[in-house]
Amino acid sequence: MPATIPLHEAAALTRSGDLWLFTGSKLADRAIRAATNSPVNHVAMALAIDDLPPLLWHSELSTSLPDVWAGEPRRGAQLHRLVDAVERWVNRYGQRAYFRQLEPEASAAMENAALAVVEEFGGRRFPNPRGLARHWLRGRVRRSVSLEDVYCAELVAVTYQRMGMLDDRRPVNWYDPGRFWSGDRLRLLDGAELGPEMAVEVPA
Numbered sequence: 001m002p003a004t005i006p007l008h009e010a011a012a013l014t015r016s017g018d019l020w021l022f023t024g025s026k027l028a029d030r031a032i033r034a035a036t037n038s039p040v041n042h043v044a045m046a047l048a049i050d051d052l053p054p055l056l057w058h059s060e061l062s063t064s065l066p067d068v069w070a071g072e073p074r075r076g077a078q079l080h081r082l083v084d085a086v087e088r089w090v091n092r093y094g095q096r097a098y099f100r101q102l103e104p105e106a107s108a109a110m111e112n113a114a115l116a117v118v119e120e121f122g123g124r125r126f127p128n129p130r131g132l133a134r135h136w137l138r139g140r141v142r143r144s145v146s147l148e149d150v151y152c153a154e155l156v157a158v159t160y161q162r163m164g165m166l167d168d169r170r171p172v173n174w175y176d177p178g179r180f181w182s183g184d185r186l187r188l189l190d191g192a193e194l195g196p197e198m199a200v201e202v203p204a
Helices: 007-013 027-036 082-092 108-121 129-140 152-162
Strands: 003-006 019-024 042-047 055-060 076-081 095-100 198-201
Touching: 003 007, 007 082, 007 095, 007 198, 019 027, 019 082, 042 082, 042 108, 042 152, 055 082, 055 108, 055 152, 076 082, 082 095, 108 152
Parallel strands: 003 198
Antiparallel strands: 019 042, 019 095, 042 055, 055 076, 095 198
């Protein structure tokens, strides 16, 4: 079983490139996990720049939180204050949260590459159910798709690629949330590794 860590401690430890994973019990959550044979249904990547509060970069349907890049709520690919987003996913969406730390720490150049992805992809819509299925099915046979719309694992994968941590031998739609869970043994480049999952305890 993963070790447990309070949210405030996990947020204090979070660095750019760390992963946050979520698993829920709603029908859509269970359908994603069943289709991908994965214990998780959502993945996001942290950005912790200088003295700013840690941020969470992910793609979702909700407009319940302001996008800190745009300064207003928007659907799809968005950047949220990490603590606000994790509390929302756990307390409103009924998810369990897990945290994986990247080693070694991302360099300034890698952070700049990630910020360039935020600027390029911010606000791109989340696929509708038919589009989501098409992205995933084409990914199974390693055929790429247009990223005019992008789901969570695609967004993390393209960000990792631009940061130099994933090669491009597989299209980003090959990835699903479970690819970023430790059981899948994702291979990163240049000696980078993701630590084991830590279950995050979030106050109600």
